[in-house]
Amino acid sequence: MAYFDLENKGKLTVSPSPHINSTASTQKIMLHVLIAMLPALCFSVWIFGIRALLLTAWCAATAVGWERLCNYLRKRPSTIGDLSAAVTGVLLAFNLPSTFPFWMAAIGTFVSIAVVKQLFGGLGQNFANPAIVGRIVLMLSFTAQMTHWVKPFERGADAVTSATPLVSKSADYYDLFIGKVGGCLGEVSALALLIGFVYLLCVKVITPHTTVAFVGTVFLFSLAAGEDPVFQILAGGVMLGAVFMATDYVTTPTTPLGKIIFGVGCGIITCVIRFYANYAEGVSFSILIMNILTPYIDRFTEIKPLGAKYPEKKKEGDA
Amino acid sequence: MRSRGVLLPHFKGTQDTETVTLPLPKKVTIPMSMGMGAPCEPLVKKGDTVTVGQKIGDTDKFMSAPVHSSVSGTVTAVDDHLLSNGRLCKAVVIETDGEQTVCPDIKPPEVSDKASFCKAVRESGCVGLGGAGFPTHVKLNYNEDKRHVDCLVINAAECEPYITSDCRTMTEEPDSAVDGIRQVMKYLNIENAYVGIEDNKPEAIRIMTEKTSGDSNIHIVKLRSSYPQGAEKVMAFNTTGRVIAEGELPSDQGIIVMNISTAAFISHYLKTGMPLVERRLTVDGDVVKKPLNVKAPIGTPVSELLRFAEADIDSAKKILMGGPMMGICIYDPDTPMIKVNNAILAFSEKAVKAQAQTNCIRCGRCISVCPLKLMPCRFEKAFDAKDKDTLRRLRVNLCMNCGACSFVCPAKRRLAEKNQLAKELIRT
Structure with a gap:
């Protein structure tokens, strides 16, 4: 009877299809994001000096360190190779002024990596963007240091402080676009961020939906509210948030429609905070709030499968 | 709107090589179930002498096609055979005598109308040659009262990497292929035929366009080489724009979808009366030294095909029946x-x-490549949570296991596999 003898046929692998994979990987995606952040980093070093680079490197290093420590404590294999912790570290640094103390920055990366990301189960499981929450915690804890802005091209510890354009409401469009203004490390140069945006689009890491919806909404809302729309999209963190934070895969919707809703929501909340609330800047809060709404957006933007048939809803009274 | 899909590497190295005929194997094993539907009952027993084309298995079930001997020789066993789906069926083992004596009953069938055409196709043992193996006569025997079928969609996409057997059919036997299409259209009163061919087969497109230049109702449709272009629903949608909805057969939308090699076989059968006893197939893969297309009798051991293509069987870790995206692994190289x-x-x-x-x-890459617009990453989470309501709402039952989602996943999640488990979960 033994035509088939499973015992002696152990050489060949039997597994479900498909048997080939694309070359895409999480690591490659994160590497693309890091590359896309390089122009903004270069501009930042040009404008704020070498300390911008040191702070960014420090944030990336501590973020990776916290990630490895969490892996060790959770007895999980190391996940620093996927580069997501490095991305979070650099993003957090982009949200800090160049004079920010190193030890405080380490607290920020701890909140981002250990609390927001690893306590929820690591990459893919966090409900909010780690860098955003890190920034918000630092902002609330160390408000003075977080708003200690340096004038562009002023070097040294006794650098002259200046208000960001959002507070002073004065800067010409050219300076704003190039980034010759005060502000956080990575947010000042709209040009550099747009170079990163185009790069991410070209390598197909992100789609334009969220970014365009976010920036477009800020523009239109400002116009309607009687504010200067060009100033509003160039000043502050709108570009940084729209290109690098609101496009984070994990904490934003997965469908095109969901992404547009997410971007529009971010734009509206940003403007409401900027124009009508106590804070000068609302980008981080807007993204955090939309992160929290993401599961609901996902639920209501489910795609109709090709050829799906839904039973007709029973009218009330038909029992 | 065209359906989405994923761009795969093609690896179609055998596209321009002439098909060769396999030297007669010493032994063939012919399973009684070689496609969808009911298995056949063996009509022969150990010790019987059989001839080429002789019917050796049949059933009275509608959803099935008979089985014929592919060689002449002596039946050495009628044994149990383990199918790839885990079920058992009978298989007839025949030792060949090298004569290849043709069965004396073989003669071209008499066909005059739809009923006799369907009957002849059934007797030919024809099943869909593209891979799924749906009995062709069942497909042709649709209920005419329900809806008039006005489109014959000929699937010549061949979207899986490596495989070039349909392409070789079109370049080597274009007349049979076109004649098969004409015959089906004639007997079933179908107005239009659409032949969907992926644009990575320019030679096949050229030849087929040339051969059908006189037929105003046979249209050659050049399709983008994206996977899974050759899936039934995708093919029907991209050639006719019609959506075959959940639970529907193509004929409910007035369509019959048929593989190009099936059409070529039907033409061949109507002329000669020789049932489906051999077929063209591609032998390829990285351990195969001489990749080729070969015509081989049904039931030939896979190891014999591989040896003919000078494959190093000992260093093979996976042997697949079909392409790398949907092919089935075999555990034994001697599987027929x-x-x-x-x-x-x-x-x-x-x-x-x-x-x-x-x-x-x-x-979201899995969502953007799904040809049926499903959401595989959501299925996975719902399956892990045993959330049947969500799985039903998101229609995991529509998944056809094309594997595009698993292919593109940067996290290498085995999404297609989970989808099949999820389909099973909601069935209970």
Whole structure:
């Protein structure tokens, strides 16, 4: 009877299809994001000096360190190779002024990596963007240091402080676009961020939906509210948030429609905070709030499968 | 709107090589189930002498096609055979005598109308040669009262990597292929035929366009080479714009979808009366030294095909029936090839090494490539939570296991596999 003898046929692998994979990987995606952040980093070093680079490197290093420590404590294999912790570290640094103390920055990366990301189960499981929450915690804890802005091209510890354009409401469009203004490390140069945006689009890491919806909404809302729309999209963190934070895969919707809703929501909340609330800047809060709404957006933007048939809803009274 | 899909590497190295005929194997094993539907009952017993084309298995069930001997020789056993789906069926083992004596009953069938055409197709043992193996006569015997079928969609996409057997059919036997299309259209009163061919087969497109230049109702449709262009619903949608909805057969939308090699076989059968006893298939893969297209009798051991293509069977880690996206692994190189096999692929460990899974990063690539617009990453989470309501709402039952989602996943999640488990979960 033994035509088939499973015992002696152990050489060949039997597994479900498909048997080939694309070359895409999480690591490659994160590497693309890091590359896309390089122009903004270069501009930042040009404008704020070498300390911008040191702070960014420090944030990336501590973020990776916290990630490895969490892996060790959770007895999980190391996940620093996927580069997501490095991305979070650099993003957090982009949200800090160049004079920010190193030890405080380490607290920020701890909140981002250990609390927001690893306590929820690591990459893919966090409900909010780690860098955003890190920034918000630092902002609330160390408000003075977080708003200690340096004038562009002023070097040294006794650098002259200046208000960001959002507070002073004065800067010409050219300076704003190039980034010759005060502000956080990575947010000042709209040009550099747009170079990163185009790069991410070209390598197909992100789609334009969220970014365009976010920036477009800020523009239109400002116009309607009687504010200067060009100033509003160039000043502050709108570009940084729209290109690098609101496009984070994990904490934003997965469908095109969901992404547009997410971007529009971010734009509206940003403007409401900027124009009508106590804070000068609302980008981080807007993204955090939309992160929290993401599961609901996902639920209501489910795609109709090709050829799906839904039973007709029973009218009330038909029992 | 065109359906989405994923761009795969093609690896169609055998596209321009002439088909060769396999030297007669010493022994063939012909399973009684070689496609969808009920298995046949063996009509022969140990010790019987059989001839080429002789019917050796049949059933009275409608959803099935009879089985014929592919060689002449002596039946040495009628044994149990383990199918790839885990079920058992009978298989007839025949030792060949090298004569290839043709069965004296073989003569062209008398066909005059739809009923006799369907009957002849059934007797030919024809099943869909593209891979799924749906009995062709069942497909043709649709209920005419329900809806008039006005479109014949000929599937010549051949979207899986490596496989070139349909392409070779079109370049080597274009007359049979076109004649088969005409015959089906004639007997079923179908107005239009659409032949969908992927644009990575320019030679086949050229030849088919030339051969159908006189037929105003046969249209050659050039399709983008994206996977899974050859899936039934995708093919029907991209050629006719009609959506075959949940639970529907193509005929409910007025369509019959048929593989090009099936059409070529039907033409061949109507002329000669020789049932489906051999087929063309691609033998390729990284351990195969001489990749080729070969015509081989049904039931030939896979190992024999691989040896003919000078494959190093000992270093093969995976042997597939079909393409790398949907093909089925075999555990034994001596497993016989069957009617639906359009390719035998053998890969070394290096080529098919499973990569470690990491966490889903919700990038949405699986959603954007799904040809049926499903949401595989959502299925996975719902399946892990045993959330049947969500699985039903998101229609996991529509998944056809094309594997595009698993292919593109940067976290190497085995999404297609989970989808099949999820389909099983909601069935209970």
